Amino acid sequence: MSDFAGRTTRFIRSIATACGLLAGFALPSLAADVLPPSAPAAAAPTVVVVLNSRDATISLIDQNTYKEIGSFPVGKEPHHLMPTPDNKSLIVAAATGNALYFLDPKTGKIQSQVKDIADPYQIGFSPNQKWFVSNGLRLDRIDIYGFDGKTLKLAKRLPLPKMPSHMTFSADSSLAFITLQGTDEIAAVDLATQTVKWTMPIGKQPAGIYMTPDNKYLLVGVMGSDYVAVVDWRTQKIIKKIKTGDGAHNFRPQGDKRHVFVSNRVAGTINILDLNTLENVGEIKVPGGPDCMEVTADGKTMWVTQRWVKQVSVVDIASRKVIKTISVGRSPHGIYFTDRASEL
Numbered sequence: 001m002s003d004f005a006g007r008t009t010r011f012i013r014s015i016a017t018a019c020g021l022l023a024g025f026a027l028p029s030l031a032a033d034v035l036p037p038s039a040p041a042a043a044a045p046t047v048v049v050v051l052n053s054r055d056a057t058i059s060l061i062d063q064n065t066y067k068e069i070g071s072f073p074v075g076k077e078p079h080h081l082m083p084t085p086d087n088k089s090l091i092v093a094a095a096t097g098n099a100l101y102f103l104d105p106k107t108g109k110i111q112s113q114v115k116d117i118a119d120p121y122q123i124g125f126s127p128n129q130k131w132f133v134s135n136g137l138r139l140d141r142i143d144i145y146g147f148d149g150k151t152l153k154l155a156k157r158l159p160l161p162k163m164p165s166h167m168t169f170s171a172d173s174s175l176a177f178i179t180l181q182g183t184d185e186i187a188a189v190d191l192a193t194q195t196v197k198w199t200m201p202i203g204k205q206p207a208g209i210y211m212t213p214d215n216k217y218l219l220v221g222v223m224g225s226d227y228v229a230v231v232d233w234r235t236q237k238i239i240k241k242i243k244t245g246d247g248a249h250n251f252r253p254q255g256d257k258r259h260v261f262v263s264n265r266v267a268g269t270i271n272i273l274d275l276n277t278l279e280n281v282g283e284i285k286v287p288g289g290p291d292c293m294e295v296t297a298d299g300k301t302m303w304v305t306q307r308w309v310k311q312v313s314v315v316d317i318a319s320r321k322v323i324k325t326i327s328v329g330r331s332p333h334g335i336y337f338t339d340r341a342s343e344l
Contacts, residue, residue, distance in 0.1 A: 052329025093120035126173035156194030171215040179206040208250035252293035255341025295341040305332040
């Protein structure tokens with residue numbers, strides 16, 4: 001879209017002014033307390049951003065040398081992150097810090113900060129970018145913002161049964177699908193009306209959720225068990241359970257529209273699922289609570305955060321072997337780099 005270059009600035013400003021919660025927020029100037037003294041002035045262009053949830057820090061790793069090149073503090077419990085639609089900023093959601101941080105995705109340097117965003121555990125844009133959703137896991141609600149390309153306006157704070165965790169969207173952006181860890185369900189939320197369209201039982205402690213590229217099925221990691229539930233979301237029926245490992249948790253596509261990875265936190269493994277056959281076709285051993293994954297653009301290498309051992313592992317996908325481990329902070333969660341495969 002021709003106006004994407006300016007959308008990131010307008011998006012950040014609109015968060016700050018939504019519902020009168022904040023005022024006076026502007027780019028590109030930064031408040032004195034936004035950029036921590038310990039944050040690096042610059043980093044390598046191949047930077048890997050890792051969120052250390054328990055330390056409330058971000059580690060920066062050189063993707064080529066596997067060396068940590070910097071770290072700096074952010075708000076408490078940074079769990080998840082995502083790029084803005086134009087890829088000019090990387091949004092880091094600090095859940096109990098009640099803040100969003102905007103980073104330069106190439107260097108990891110903080111661009112700006114937005115405070116007083118309540119419990120942003122997981123965040124996401126709808127495919128048409130008209131909606132921005134923030135899951136408040138500890139507040140048992142989601143915040144739905146409408147975005148018109150100029151302003152971001154809070155449309156609804158919608159209570160959900162308990163512990164809204166991960167999200168995905170229908171291809172037409174009409175529905176957001178939310179996993180509810182506290183009630184063992186998933187919910188479908190109508191974004192136009194900001195109402196719950198339906199809920200359905202899914203299994204113990206659902207976590208990651210992924211829409212298949214054909215918009216036909218939802219894949220749900222059932223963290224309290226050892227399988228991925230395949231859901232026909234139009235009929236609200238589980239059509240299959242794909243056995244994986246204990247603690248089936250999160251998803252990352254390989255980028256070929258054919259394979260998706262699922263991390264199994266308890267088993268210490270990552271499974272490879274074939275989206276055409278809906279079968280488990282491989283396993284990679286990554287001990288220590290594998291969680292979030294990032295895949296290089298060529299689909300050959302995967303980086304994995306290991307929540308329980310303060311590590312990131314680098315995996316050669318062809319051989320299904322860990323080729324490098326890197327020490328980071330406590331409870332590493334989200335991970336991102338710009339040389340990344342498609343999320344389809």
